[in-house]
Amino acid sequence: MRVMSTLTLILFCAIICCTVTEKTSNVLSPNIIIMLMDDMGWGDLGVFGQPSKETPNLDAMAAQGMLLPNFYTANPLCSPSRAALLTGRLPVRNGFYTTNAHARNAYTPQEIVGGISKDEILIPQMLKKKGYVSKIVGKWHLGHRPQYLPLEKGFDEWFGAPDCHFGPYNSSIRPNIPVYNNSEMLGRYYEEFKIDRKSGESNLTQMYLLEGLDFILRQTEDQRPFFLYWAADATHAPVYASKRFLGKSQRGRYGDAVMELDYSVGQILSLLRNLAIENNTFVFFTSDNGAALVSGPNESGSNGPFLCGKQTTFEGGMREPAIAWWPGHIEGGTVNFQLANVMDLFTTSLAVAGITPPDDRTLDGLDLTPVLLNCPHTLKNRRVHYTHLHTLLCNFSSQSSITVGMS
Numbered sequence: 425m426r427v428m429s430t431l432t433l434i435l436f437c438a439i440i441c442c443t444v445t446e447k448t449s450n451v452l453s454p455n456i457i458i459m460l461m462d463d464m465g466w467g468d469l470g471v472f473g474q475p476s477k478e479t480p481n482l483d484a485m486a487a488q489g490m491l492l493p494n495f496y497t498a499n500p501l502c503s504p505s506r507a508a509l510l511t512g513r514l515p516v517r518n519g520f521y522t523t524n525a526h527a528r529n530a531y532t533p534q535e536i537v538g539g540i541s542k543d544e545i546l547i548p549q550m551l552k553k554k555g556y557v558s559k560i561v562g563k564w565h566l567g568h569r570p571q572y573l574p575l576e577k578g579f580d581e582w583f584g585a586p587d588c589h590f591g592p593y594n595s596s597i598r599p600n601i602p603v604y605n606n607s608e609m610l611g612r613y614y615e616e617f618k619i620d621r622k623s624g625e626s627n628l629t630q631m632y633l634l635e636g637l638d639f640i641l642r643q644t645e646d647q648r649p650f651f652l653y654w655a656a657d658a659t660h661a662p663v664y665a666s667k668r669f670l671g672k673s674q675r676g677r678y679g680d681a682v683m684e685l686d687y688s689v690g691q692i693l694s695l696l697r698n699l700a701i702e703n704n705t706f707v708f709f710t711s712d713n714g715a716a717l718v719s720g721p722n723e724s725g726s727n728g729p730f731l732c733g734k735q736t737t738f739e740g741g742m743r744e745p746a747i748a749w750w751p752g753h754i755e756g757g758t759v760n761f762q763l764a765n766v767m768d769l770f771t772t773s774l775a776v777a778g779i780t781p782p783d784d785r786t787l788d789g790l791d792l793t794p795v796l797l798n799c800p801h802t803l804k805n806r807r808v809h810y811t812h813l814h815t816l817l818c819n820f821s822s823q824s825s826i827t828v829g830m831s
């Protein structure tokens with residue numbers, strides 16, 4: 425296995441942390457980390473009221489940063505949500521807008537041939553203007569054919585898979601989903617990358633954690649600003665966790681997966697502090713869509729008080745847990761009820777990096793930095809309307825009060 429062991433990485437950290445701290449003041453552009461969970465619900469975090477209170481690291485992240493209770497996805501399904509986040513554009517603009525039932529672009533298992541358009545501009549492509557190095561760790565889901573893969577869309581590194589970890593499949597016509605390191609296919613889920621469907625045991629989250637930590641370390645040592653898109657998928661059915669976490673949660677296997685992701689978030693934030701780059705790293709935590717009640721009680725999370733979940737445009741499908749963290753810039757322990765959206769992460773990331781957004785297209789995301797950096801400031805004049813077919817339509821120019829409609 426190419427992924428280094430936890431002990432090796434800790435030793436590695438201890439050695440280089442001492443050497444990089446003095447250098448990091450030369451890095452002016454803030455690093456950006458977006459942690460995107462898969463099918464994690466608004467109600468899965470202790471800070472949002474989860475009674476089990478098994479997310480101490482995320483709760484601490486919120487205490488040190490800003491909680492955004494009114495944060496939404498652009499579509500209650502993996503692919504269009506991720507496309508909207510990375511392009512800053514509505515699903516109906518970026519081409520990822522249909523549903524599982526229609527499945528033209530919105531969902532990309534092996535049989536689907538579509539993918540992200542070459543004309544769409546993604547966050548890492550823009551960040552290159554200022555010398556950022558970008559890595560995606562985990563699930564891509566914007567097309568599995570070579571021309572659609574992450575390294576074709578601005579990412580410099582990738583460790584993860586193009587699709588969901590569904591399976592196992594045993595057909596030569598429908599093989600298991602591959603796992604890549606950059607452009608090299610390392611193996612497949614259920615084969616070289618084990619997921620035990622019976623026990624739920626898998627080391628994938630640990631691998632994704634170590635890949636993220638290793639990337640942060642290397643870029644810090646090289647004094648290069650970085651963008652880490654950490655897209656772990658343990659809370660997507662079939663949910664999984666490593667042996668250390670299995671059986672530990674009061675909430676069953678799904679809770680075990682949440683606990684391991686929470687632990688991983690804590691490890692990443694701790695590394696930023698140990699490297700003394702926490703004041704120069706903007707971190708945002710959220711999920712791609714609401715908890716997947718369609719996956720059944722043992723493999724789905726909680727949407728708190730909100731109705732329904734994934735694959736619906738009710739609140740439970742659209743509203744996401746969201747925490748912004750940037751010590752020294754975002755005031756700790758703040759809560760802002762700004763109506764916000766995953767598309768804002770495109771515009772906000774560019775603002776954090778000091779990059780002008782592209783002017784040759786309509787962008788639907790807003791720059792949230794006035795909200796994040798000047799709480800309790802809020803942006804006005806935003807309307808959000810959800811319509812049928814899992815499509816989010818927005819009008820940001822209206823002078824009307826905020827309205828939220830569901831169908």
Ligand SMILES: [Ca+2]
Nearest residue numbers: 462463502712
């Ligand atoms: Ca998802």
